[in-house]
Structure formats: structure tokens, C-alpha cells
Amino acid sequence: MKINLKWIIKQLPIKLLIALLVTVIWGSFQGVINGAIFGKFPTLVHASQPELNRFLIYATILFVLVYTGFFLEHIIINYTRRRLKIALKKQMMNISFQHQEKVSKGLNRISNDANKIDDSYFQNIINVFVSGTEALISTVYVLNVNLVMGLIAILFSALSMIPALFGKQRLAALGKKWSKSNNKTLEVAEDWLSGRAEIIQYNAKKIFFKKLVSKITNTESLALKQENLNWVILYCNLLATVASFIIPWGIGFIFIQNQMFNVTISVLLTLTLTANNVVQSTRNLMQYWTEMLGSKDIRKLPEKLKEAELVQNSDPKPNLDIKNLGLKYSNYDIFKNINLHIPYGQKILLTGESGVGKSSLLNIIANNIHPSEGQVTYDDRQITPTDVIYIRQDPWLFSGSVRENLTLGKDISDDKLLAALKQVNLLTELGDNILDREISAQVDTLSGGQKQRLSIARALLHQRPIILMDEITSSIDDKNADIIRDLIYNLPNTIIEVAHHTNKQLLKKYNFEVLLLRNKQLTKER
Numbered sequence: 001m002k003i004n005l006k007w008i009i010k011q012l013p014i015k016l017l018i019a020l021l022v023t024v025i026w027g028s029f030q031g032v033i034n035g036a037i038f039g040k041f042p043t044l045v046h047a048s049q050p051e052l053n054r055f056l057i058y059a060t061i062l063f064v065l066v067y068t069g070f071f072l073e074h075i076i077i078n079y080t081r082r083r084l085k086i087a088l089k090k091q092m093m094n095i096s097f098q099h100q101e102k103v104s105k106g107l108n109r110i111s112n113d114a115n116k117i118d119d120s121y122f123q124n125i126i127n128v129f130v131s132g133t134e135a136l137i138s139t140v141y142v143l144n145v146n147l148v149m150g151l152i153a154i155l156f157s158a159l160s161m162i163p164a165l166f167g168k169q170r171l172a173a174l175g176k177k178w179s180k181s182n183n184k185t186l187e188v189a190e191d192w193l194s195g196r197a198e199i200i201q202y203n204a205k206k207i208f209f210k211k212l213v214s215k216i217t218n219t220e221s222l223a224l225k226q227e228n229l230n231w232v233i234l235y236c237n238l239l240a241t242v243a244s245f246i247i248p249w250g251i252g253f254i255f256i257q258n259q260m261f262n263v264t265i266s267v268l269l270t271l272t273l274t275a276n277n278v279v280q281s282t283r284n285l286m287q288y289w290t291e292m293l294g295s296k297d298i299r300k301l302p303e304k305l306k307e308a309e310l311v312q313n314s315d316p317k318p319n320l321d322i323k324n325l326g327l328k329y330s331n332y333d334i335f336k337n338i339n340l341h342i343p344y345g346q347k348i349l350l351t352g353e354s355g356v357g358k359s360s361l362l363n364i365i366a367n368n369i370h371p372s373e374g375q376v377t378y379d380d381r382q383i384t385p386t387d388v389i390y391i392r393q394d395p396w397l398f399s400g401s402v403r404e405n406l407t408l409g410k411d412i413s414d415d416k417l418l419a420a421l422k423q424v425n426l427l428t429e430l431g432d433n434i435l436d437r438e439i440s441a442q443v444d445t446l447s448g449g450q451k452q453r454l455s456i457a458r459a460l461l462h463q464r465p466i467i468l469m470d471e472i473t474s475s476i477d478d479k480n481a482d483i484i485r486d487l488i489y490n491l492p493n494t495i496i497e498v499a500h501h502t503n504k505q506l507l508k509k510y511n512f513e514v515l516l517l518r519n520k521q522l523t524k525e526r
């Protein structure tokens with residue numbers, strides 16, 4: 001999807017659009033007021049005192065009115081930008097979430113990209129509208145003051161558009177390059193920070209830092225090129241503006257000397273001050289237009305995906321069916337033609353060598369990745385994310401209290417929460433006021449095993465018909481692992497577990513079926 005004018009209009013309520021239109025027109029009279037007032041000066045040379053007083057009052061009212069409009073225009077513009085930025089960031093975060101984008105990419109979207117879109121698109125598109133209105137109002141005024149002289153002044157004002165026309169493509173290309181380079185920089189910066197332990201251990205600081213600095217330098221050089229090109233275009237604009245002043249003056253003096261087309265010094269003074277605004281607004285318009293084009297690439301977002309419909313199961317004990325399932329990565333089959341009927345309550349252990357696709361299969365069932373072919377149906381319909389609870393090796397705990405992490409916004413009593421914590425042996429370990437204990441998603445305040453057990457307590461509280469477990473006890477000691485397994489296996493749910501180390505007695509006790517993924521196929525182990 002694209003962030004464009006249509007998108008902007010969709011985000012703004014009609015009342016705000018009207019307020020924007022009215023205040024922009026009102027504020028645009030700013031461009032003609034100087035010419036209108038100062039142009040009267042030559043006629044006031046022989047005016048009486050009361051006439052001069054009347055002129056001063058008239059000028060004061062006019063100035064205050066126009067500047068009030070100018071002030072309101074900018075308040076409304078700020079309010080409009082705020083709305084657009086909120087809508088943009090909401091959309092970006094939703095899209096990143098749906099497309100399972102890398103964290104660094106998603107964060108880059110709402111920080112760098114969103115700010116850049118605001119700077120180079122939202123502000124500029126509003127500025128184009130403001131400058132266009134100012135140019136239009138000034139033009140009408142100029143032509144009204146003196147048609148011939150006004151036309152000459154406007155014609156020469158068009159000169160200032162030429163440099164922007166030549167620079168726009170180059171600017172757009174630079175904008176694209178900058179965005180690419182900035183993404184690369186963030187990727188390398190993430191390596192630098194997340195891979196800190198490895199970098200120190202393998203004495204690779206120098207090479208990684210060099211790589212990071214080179215990416216930062218490249219991104220900044222591209223930003224500099226963009227800014228410099230903007231200034232070159234602006235400089236050429238200014239030079240063209242000089243010509244658009246001087247030439248009409250020369251023509252105007254000839255008209256005055258020869259008493260042609262009613263041109264007077266008063267007319268020339270008014271036109272110089274007002275036609276200047278036609279030039280200025282037109283030049284601004286082109287400048288904003290060019291900057292706006294530079295944001296073309298960054299305004300392209302991935303398409304919004306249709307959310308899977310979450311359906312209530314008609315059958316309280318639904319069966320799971322895997323039909324003709326296949327997964328390919330870069331045209332290489334990880335597995336294919338997998339067929340499996342899993343009656344409700346069946347317990348399955350999925351085994352196989354490293355890299356055969358066990359986690360991928362669990363992720364397909366959990367709806368986290370899409371298969372290349374085939375499908376997983378549940379209760380005779382497409383499986384949805386809320387049918388399953390996927391307990392993984394590295395669970396994510398949210399910044400907030402233990403209570404918030406367990407309830408995830410649902411209404412669950414403290415007694416139930418404490419009971420679940422007791423089941424995973426956390427009640428005594430985490431001290432008093434356990435439910436109010438704050439957890440940080442950024443800093444490790446719990447051990448790996450504690451995090452894992454907390455995520456299992458969460459899973460126990462949010463019952464789902466299917467439980468998927470991927471190496472869930474890898475960071476838990478054997479004693480706790482057995483307690484937790486016994487606890488989960490005892491549930492009536494369908495369970496599919498991937499684990500390298502298991503407890504054979506427990507597998508037997510709960511009548512587990514062991515499936516082996518090998519040579520791209522799934523077979524039953526006896």
C-alpha cells in the first residue's frame with residue numbers, strides 16, 4: 001500500500017478538512033497585505049491628518065485579521081499532522097506485526113521512516129497546498145491591480161520553477177538510496193549490539209565496528225548529498241528569482257516613462273511586493289513538491305493482510321487434520337506430502353535430526369508460517385491462531401507486572417494466577433508480592449528457566465484445545481522439567497511436542513505417539 005493523497009484524505013474527518021481549507025485561504029492573504037498597504041504610501045503624501053488616522057486604523061485591522069488567520073492556519077496544520085502521524089504509526093505497527101517483520105525493521109519504520117514521511121511528505125503536501133493557495137490569491141490580486149504589468153511579473157516568476165523541474169528525479173533517486181542504506185545500517189547496528197558476546201569472544205570487534213562505521217558513513221553521505229542537492233536547487237531558484245524581479249522592473253519603468261497601461265510607481269510598488277509573493281509561493285511550491293517526490297520510496301508499505309477469522313469451535317473435542325502438507329525454502333523441499341489425522345486429546349512427540357523441519361511444522365500448525373502446499377484443518381475448517389497455544393524455547397515476556405504477563409488483559413482472579421504459579425514451582429522462588437513484581441522485556445530480571453516456567457503458567461491459564469511445545473524444558477532442570485511435563489500431559493488437550501530429551505516413563509504413562517520426521521517424510525516410531 002502507498003501513503004498518498006488518497007490515504008491522507010481518508011484519515012482526516014471532513015470538519016478538519018474544511019477548517020484546514022478555510023484557515024489556509026484566510027492565512028494566504030498574508031501574501032498580499034504588504035503590497036496592498038505599502039502600495040498606498042505614494043497616494044498618502046498629500047493626505048490630511050484624519051485621512052492618515054483612518055489609514056492607520058484600516059491598516060491595523062487588516063494586519064491583525066490576516067495574522068490571526070495565519071496563526072490559526074498553523075494550529076490546524078499541526079493538529080492535522082498529529083492525526084496523520086498517529087494513523088501512520090498505527091498502520092506501520094500493524095503491518096510489521098502481520099508480516100512478522102524483523103524487530104529492527106519495525107522499529108525503524110515508526111522512528112526513522114515515520115519521521116521522514118512526516119518531514120518530507122505530510123509537511124510538504126500541506127505546504128504545497130498552502131503555497132498553491134497563496135500563489136493563487138496573490139495572482140488574482142496582481143492581475144486585478146494591473147493586468148498587463150501583472151501578467152509580465154507572473155510570467156517571469158515562472159522562471160524559478162525551472163531548477164526544481166531538473167532536480168526532482170535526482171532527488172527521488174537519492175531518497176531511495178538513503179532509505180536502503182539506512183535499513184542496512186540498522187541491520188549491522190543490531191548485529192553489533194545483539195552479537196556483543198560473540199564479537200568479544202571471537203575478538204572480532206575491529207572488523208564489526210569498521211563495517212558499522214562504513215554503513216553509518218554511507219547513510220550520512222547520502223543524507224548530505226540529498227540536503228546539498230536541495231540547497232543547489234534552492235540557490236538556482238534564488239538566481240532565477242533575481243531575474244524575475246529585475247526584468248519586470250525594467251519593463252515597468254519604460255511603461256511609466258511612456259505612460260502606458262496605467263502603470264504608476266504605486267502600481268509598480270504594489271506589484272513588486274505582491275508579485276514577489278507569487279514568485280515566492282511558486283518557488284516554495286516547487287521546492288516542497290520536489291522534496292515530496294524524494295519520499296516516494298519510503299511511502300510504500302507492505303499490503304495489509306486479511307486477518308484470519310477467529311471461529312468458535314462447534315465441536316468441543318475437535319480433531320486436527322494435516323493434509324498433503326509441504327514446505328519449501330528457496331525451491332528446496334523441507335518436507336512434503338505430510339498427512340496426519342490427530343484425534344482430540346492425542347499426545348504426540350515429534351522427533352528428528354536437527355534441521356529436518358520440526359519447528360517449521362509446529363509453526364505451520366500455529367499459523368505462524370504458511371505452508372507451500374496443503375493445509376491444516378481443525379474442526380473441518382482452516383486452523384486459526386487462537387486454536388493453539390505455542391510454548392516455545394525463548395518465550396517473550398512483556399514489560400509490566402507478573403500479573404499483566406499472566407492475564408494478558410483477561411479477567412483472571414489472583415487466586416487462579418497464584419495457583420498456576422504454584423504449579424510451575426515459581427510461587428516461593430519469586431518472593432513476596434509476586435503478582436506485582438515488575439518484569440522488563442529489555443533487561444533480564446528472571447533466569448531463563450523462570451521465564452520459561454512463567455510462560456508455561458500463562459499457557460495453563462489460557463486454555464486452548466491444542467498445545468504445541470517446542471523444546472520447552474531446554475532451560476529447566478530435570479526435576480522441574482518432569483513436574484511441568486506431568487502437569488501439561490495430564491491436560492485433556494491435544495499435545496504436539498518437539499523435544500530432544502524426554503522422560504520415557506511419562507511418554508508411556510500418557511500414551512504418547514512418537515513421530516519421526518526424516519527424509520522429508522513423517523513416520524510413526526514403534
Ligand SMILES: Nc1ncnc2c1ncn2[C@@H]1O[C@H](COP(=O)(O)OP(=O)(O)OP(=O)(O)O)[C@@H](O)[C@H]1O
Pocket residue numbers: 329330334352353354355356357358359360361
Ligand atoms: N526463513 C527461512 N528461510 C530459509 N530457510 C529456513 C528458514 N527457516 C528455516 N529454514 C530452514 O528450514 C529447515 C528446518 O528448520 P527447523 O527450524 O524447522 O528445523 P528443526 O527440525 O526444528 O531443527 P532443530 O531441531 O535444530 O531446531 C532448516 O534447514 C532451516 O535451515
